[in-house]
Structures are given as structure tokens and as C-alpha cells.
Amino acid sequence: MKAIVQDRYVSADGAVRIEDVRAPDVGDDEALVRVRAASAQVYRWDLPAPMRSIGRLVAGAREPKAHIAGLDFAGEVEVVGENVTRFQPGDAVFGWSTGALAQYVAVGEDALAPKPAKVSFAEAATIAIAGFAALQALRKGRVTDGHDVLIVGASGGVGSYAVQLAKAKGANVTGVCSTDNVELVRSLGADQTIDYTRADFVEGGARFDVIVDMAGNRSLSELRGALRPGGTLVMVGQSAIPASQQSWSKALGRWLRATVWSLFIDQRLVALIPSRGHEDLLALEAGVEAGDLTPTVTAISPLSDAPQAIAGLVEGHGRGRAVIEFPDRSG
Numbered sequence: 001m002k003a004i005v006q007d008r009y010v011s012a013d014g015a016v017r018i019e020d021v022r023a024p025d026v027g028d029d030e031a032l033v034r035v036r037a038a039s040a041q042v043y044r045w046d047l048p049a050p051m052r053s054i055g056r057l058v059a060g061a062r063e064p065k066a067h068i069a070g071l072d073f074a075g076e077v078e079v080v081g082e083n084v085t086r087f088q089p090g091d092a093v094f095g096w097s098t099g100a101l102a103q104y105v106a107v108g109e110d111a112l113a114p115k116p117a118k119v120s121f122a123e124a125a126t127i128a129i130a131g132f133a134a135l136q137a138l139r140k141g142r143v144t145d146g147h148d149v150l151i152v153g154a155s156g157g158v159g160s161y162a163v164q165l166a167k168a169k170g171a172n173v174t175g176v177c178s179t180d181n182v183e184l185v186r187s188l189g190a191d192q193t194i195d196y197t198r199a200d201f202v203e204g205g206a207r208f209d210v211i212v213d214m215a216g217n218r219s220l221s222e223l224r225g226a227l228r229p230g231g232t233l234v235m236v237g238q239s240a241i242p243a244s245q246q247s248w249s250k251a252l253g254r255w256l257r258a259t260v261w262s263l264f265i266d267q268r269l270v271a272l273i274p275s276r277g278h279e280d281l282l283a284l285e286a287g288v289e290a291g292d293l294t295p296t297v298t299a300i301s302p303l304s305d306a307p308q309a310i311a312g313l314v315e316g317h318g319r320g321r322a323v324i325e326f327p328d329r330s331g
Ligand SMILES: NC(=O)c1ccc[n+]([C@@H]2O[C@H](COP(=O)([O-])OP(=O)(O)OC[C@H]3O[C@@H](n4cnc5c(N)ncnc54)[C@H](OP(=O)(O)O)[C@@H]3O)[C@@H](O)[C@H]2O)c1
Pocket: 045, 046, 047, 048, 129, 130, 132, 133, 152, 153, 154, 155, 156, 157, 158, 159, 176, 177, 178, 179, 180, 181, 196, 214, 215, 217, 235, 236, 237, 238, 239, 240, 272, 273, 274, 315, 316, 317, 318, 319, 320
């Protein structure tokens, strides 16, 4: 099968290539999925800095052990193992798996959900990983009806889902992004937008019940200043900090300071450590089915253009997710 292979933790120039590799074996508890589309993600970009370092220990100190890139995908079930009960050949599904940028993935059924009929394979391929982070960040922030919620990084993969999920919970949402993405963030349902190239949310005087921060470039005191008493800051990522300047020790230090600080103040400062649970996958599927969530796809590239498309991703800036499409049976 064709797969997008990476030899190392690539830099923004995107050292990936298309190769013929052996298709995965299918275990008794797994389904073999023919991938129709997968998010354009390589290992370096799917984790915040400290998690990336831990990931290196788990996945390979110098090179990712799983040489095939990718994490979230959508496709069609081709074969099921004998213990699989929820899916059968021909089912359209979406989900997550390491090595998702390949024509086939073998996946446990807890990492799969039925693809909502109203979205394309390309759209469904953007849901799992960014959706988990958005859903869990809002849960961690205890976002509820009537809350004023600030989403910093509202146009990106995670933020575009967080805006919609917060609106679905009845929150009043303010989205922070750059000029080009203001209209997108409004169209996702944000009640207000702040263009970070022209205005500074920490100086604007507005106060929020919850801040979900994907950018990671403001100090904890600045972020506290934009929170109401009793409010919660959820630290999700560091998209505003170039990868070359991110470090394990800085991020861990920030998380530790936030944890200790939270013990002595009337605000909660918490970091998101994401999980990839089946219940959350089903909640995201239900959100799409109910019309609360519409995936935002920046660009769709055919498999043949994948190396260039991945190399062209601009680190830290996004309009939803870019997607790589795999040929269907006729292709
Ligand atoms: N903890 C987790 O579970 C988890 C899961 C997934 C991702 N992450 C992390 O979360 C972060 C966001 O991920 P993503 O996939 O959504 O990234 P993305 O698609 O690249 O989006 C980044 C977002 O940050 C915004 N941004 C960039 N510079 C900014 C600045 N100076 N001030 C305010 N906003 C700024 C961008 O806005 P413009 O494009 O308009 O500039 C865009 O909305 C990354 O650091 C990622 O590693 C964490």
C-alpha cells in the first residue's frame, strides 16, 4: 500500500515522502479500514512541547518508531477481526490511529465511530484529534450556558471546534485569530472576534469566565488579568511560539507554576492533557449529526501532492485542518 512516511521528527520543511509499504495485519479485535482521507499531520505537530518529548520516549528517541505519519482519518471498513461487533465491511467510519496517512489502517473498534452522512470523508478526517482537544478543554473549563468564553486560536484545528462546541453549550464566545480568519471565526458562531494583529485581549478590559488558550504566548498573570474571579484558564497549546523556541522545561515550568498558583487564588489555571476515548468520539459524531459541529477543511490535496502539501503547512496558523485524500477503488 502507499503511505506517507517520515524518517524523523520533521521540521516545518516537511521531510516526508510517499512509499510502498506492507499493509497492516488485522488483529481479532481490529477492523482494517481503507483510508479515504487523513489530516495532514506529522508527528512533530500533534503534541505540545512537553508531551512531544514524552512522546519521543514512547515512540522512538531519535526517529518515530511508527514511520507512517498521520493521526486522524476517515474511510471504509474493509475487513473485521472475529471479535469486532460494532462494524462490518462497507461501513463508512472516522477515527484515529497512528500511521493514519496510509491506504490502510488496522484499528481497534473503540478508535472508530460511524461517519456522519452529512460530512465528506475529507471533513470527517479532521474531527477526532482536534475535536478531542476542543471537547476536553471545554469540559475542563466547565463551560456552561451563559458563560463568557474566550477562545485564543479560534480559527485553527482545535479552535474551530472549540468555538462551535462552546456555542452549542450556550456560551457567549469571543474568538481570537488573525485578520484573514476573522470572517471564518464569525461564521463558526463566535459572538465577538478579536484580531490579534490589531488588538490585545489582555488590554481590552473584557473579563471572561473561561479562557481556552491554544496560543501559549501570554504570561499567566496576563491571562489571569483577563479572567473573572472564579474563572478558569485551560492551557491547550503553544501555537504562537515557534517550535524552535518551545522547550520541555519551559512548558513544564509554566504548568507547575499554574498548578501551584491555583492553590492560592480564586481562579483555576489548568493544562489539558488529552485523552482519546470512545465516548468522546461518539460525542463528536453526535455533535456533527446534530448540526452543532461543522468541520473546517483548509485544503484538500491528493496523495500524490502530500509531501508538498505537508511542507507547505504554516506552523501555528490554520483555518481548520488540511487534508490528504487517498484514491478510492476506481483511482
Ligand atoms: N493539548 C492537546 O490536547 C492538544 C491537541 C491538539 C493540539 N494541541 C496544541 O494546540 C495548539 C493549537 O493546535 P491547532 O491544531 O489548533 O493549531 P493550528 O491549526 O495551527 O491553529 C493555531 C491557531 O493559533 C492562532 N494563533 C497563532 N498565533 C497567534 C497569536 N500570536 N495570538 C493568538 N492566536 C494565535 C492561529 O490564528 P491565525 O491562523 O489566524 O494566525 C490559529 O487559530 C498547538 O500548539 C497544538 O500543538 C494540543
